[in-house]
Amino acid sequence: MITGLIWWYPTKWTKKAVKDSFTVKWRAKWKRLNIDIHNVIGFYAVLFVLALTLSGIFFSFEWFKKGAYQVLTWKTLSEKQIDSVSDNTVSQGRFAHPEDVVWNKLMMKYDGAFGSISINIPQKSSFAYETTVYFGDGTLLYNRAVNYFDQNTMQVLPPVMQHQQPYEKLSAGEKLFRMNFDIHTGQILGLPTKIMAFFACIIGASMPITGFIIWYNRKWGRSKRKMRETN
Template identity: 75%
Template sequence: MLTATKRRSPKEKKSGFRKVSEWLHLWLGLTSGIIVFIVCFTGGIWVWRYEVWRFTEKHWYVQAQQKPYLPPSELLARSRVYFKTQHITNDTLTSIKYWKAGRSVTLNFTLPEQQQAEIYLNPYTGEILKDQREQSAADNFFIFIRAGHRFLWLPRNIGSPVVGSACIIFVITIITGLIWWYPKRWTKKIVKDSFTVKWRAKWKRLNIDIHNVIGFYSVLFVLALTLSGIFFTFEWFQQGTYKVLTWKALDEEHLDPRSDTTATIAKFNHPEDFIWNKLSRKHDGRFGSISINIPDKPSAAYEATVYFGDGTLLYNRAVHFFDQKTLRELPPLGQHDQPYANLSTGEKMFRMNFDIHTGQILGLPTKILAFLACMIGASMPVTGFIIWYNRKWGRKIKKRQV
């Protein structure tokens, strides 16, 4: 990623450690460059998915009003009246999702012949805003971008380890690049060359400065995104990260509480209303979204997840389980579902990984940082290849011309 700019005198000898570092930086960078470019470039695009959806998915948004939302039972009734106009009488509700003021509410259904429907409604009036049966053009675009970022558009079992391995190589390349960049002598001229981009220089010199100087300034951000990305590929890395942060083993088994199957009579006619009312009152005006999953088995429980912030952050959430018949609240069993406020500092950092990796952690400022880090990361293999090509072949071509 980083390459030294100063020329060494003929008498100046490199240490064996430096020679090995430079060799690793060069050849690991050349072998993994194309993959690193694709992963970083697609990652930079994927950062802005919610901003793009804001313009393309108009049915996501409604005019905020100073009145309460309609309860789930009313929205469900409106949806089923709509389905009757479409000659659909056999539907199964699978989930309901409310958002903060200004967003539409979503009801997901399974229809006959395994068809899925996502119904968007105005939470204040119950008006049907959209019946979405297939992915939109914007959805398909970002699915394509994510497939390139995670799997290089290959089957998951092949592409995921290839991307993860390339990210590990990229980490080694970054570290060896820092070793190569580190000035051996801290003279005034060398310091200036190492920390300043000569924007008015010729393109070859400018390319070297972009690779070295901008690479140096962005190294911490690029490393953070790369390491947090390896987390999603290798289970051993995820386990090791958790152990380093918490000094505990990660509970791999994801267990959900079970409903009491001995109870035969439901206590409430509209359990979704009870859950919605309880959670909306508990988190009055402080939630980003509330999602209620409908149980599909007699032993399954209602699972309701409250997301805070803007509703897209995954780390700051509270998961609630309710018995299917009695609606008694059940305690979460796994580490994954524990309330964020009850976690230790290490566990909180572990849960933040996805939001750090996508730049969502602090909103727009960190999204901009993540985008710039991705674009700089994508440029490193390109500028590095140009440096190598010019040093290996550029002088020969110049001599032939002369």
């Protein structure tokens, strides 16, 4: 994408160069049309494709994720867990339906102003209830709050990770970091950005094809034309 952007950049910003760089000649012959699709449409899509690419690398390389977090927040991303285990010294069985207690506590805390709630049931006696509250319509993952509850006392416990703080308490860089999944899937602003992400993916996937055609025509297309002209 970077080398393609350099190739797209006009050597001189003349009126013709500007027109050629920003408009597609839809009525041109297929070779010229292919070049315009590669250059012009590729230029318009480069920022979207770059955003999808960089946000996707988060899921593959831990070093990139930590590096991006440090660049955005000037902090080191620590996966060190804060103590959030349940107190085993308290007698068991105080709550017949602890999930209902957790639900009611969250309802009171957020006054029902959320889209959805997920509750993870603890698998061991030392584990706590982990809950995630998603605000808005419940589809945006960045706008969430994570809560932990002692399974014996139902008391609120501190978050496990430093970046699990409520969204409104995060810095601008931390908020952008939290938005990574929603940016990558295109759901950051709902259906419009999902559609934009879809077309950006289609355009990004077409770039190697249109680029290969340009390379092929430049390498062998001219020699074939010369052979036909000679004959």
